[in-house]
Amino acid sequence: MARPQPATVVLAGGHESHGGRDLAALVAADPAVHAAAPAGRPLTEAVRSALADGEGPVCVVPMTLGRDPRLVADAARALRWLAAGEGRGRLALTAPFAAAEHLVGWLRAAAGPAPDGALLVTAPAAGPFEDAELFRIARLVRQYGRHRWVEVAFEGGDPDPVEGAERCRLLGAREVTAVPASFGPAPHPAPSGARDGGPLLRPAALAGVVAARTAAALHLLGHGEDGIAAGLDAEHGHGYAHTHAHTHAHGHIHGPGEAHHHGHPHPHQAHQHHPHAPAPTPH
Structure with a gap:
């Protein structure tokens, strides 16, 4: 062959x-x-x-x-x-x-250990649904990670990185680490008092x-x-x-002669929505 x-x-x-x-x-x-x-x-x-x-x-x-x-x-x-x-x-x-589950794992790994610190997850602002998804991801990072606080900030959006870092400090974080949930770097310069966590990958x-x-x-x-x-x-x-x-x-209700099936998806369709490659070690 x-x-x-x-x-x-x-x-x-x-x-x-x-x-x-x-x-x-x-x-x-x-x-x-x-x-x-x-x-x-x-x-x-x-x-x-x-x-x-x-x-x-x-x-x-x-x-x-x-x-x-x-x-x-x-x-x-x-x-x-x-x-x-x-x-x-x-x-x-x-x-x-x-997929989102990969991003959760990569953010957890990139953040490093800081039980008394906060993780500030940053990304370019997009649409309301895309931005809302980042809040969901941040909640999962906090649930399964090692940081007491995980906050979200958007470059060009609300809250912005400066506001996000200030919120972390108001919550009581001794250290704030900014990590991008994107392919670019964390905001530079980092918000005052925040540590640059480096690239996601x-x-x-x-x-x-x-x-x-x-x-x-x-x-x-x-x-x-x-x-x-x-x-x-x-x-x-x-x-x-x-x-x-x-x-x-x-x-679903369909007109005469139309068929619609909700069984198992085509293998490739499932692969498109749930990619299963080994997650690389970010650092």
Whole structure:
């Protein structure tokens, strides 16, 4: 059996990476990574360039830490027509870089031991649902971590890092450590009195997760599954709740001749929403 050709990788960036700008170091360090671009026309053009540069497969990795399902869906929409044309059989959308449970673990590991200190989780401000998700993640970090206080702050949002650090001190924290829940650094300079906890993940850890997502996508591509259809559904259930008429707990009402099944998802669809690569050690 012939060995699969190595893939060229394109990173799709969203609010967690400032549209891909925070991924520049990863692009420069990893020869397999062709470019990082925000979803939409820039991503389409980056993928088109990668397809033209060689004859091997091209894998697009949605660079989300679990708070940007829209990025996955937007990336899928950007790839749909390329996959039906010049990228037919060569183009794959991988599972997202991470899910929320990975982010919880990475934040716990990056924070280090500080039972009398506070962890200030920072991220670029996004939409209300994405920002609310970070508060949920912070609660889980506190529940299963070693810090008495875990607070959230947003660059360009409310509360901002200065307000977040002040809240930690008012709560009684002797030390405040700022750690980013994003691909960029913690706010610099760090809020007054706060310690810079460094990046969430080291470059080698970032590259390792990208490689794992790419390898899994190549395996599925070899079986004819490019991941795009599953990616288009990534936003389902995100945002305001929407209503459906239900005949029972797991059934929707459909018109004549329409069928809808709520059994087990396609294996790749499950993989898209629940990536299961080993979590790298951040430091």
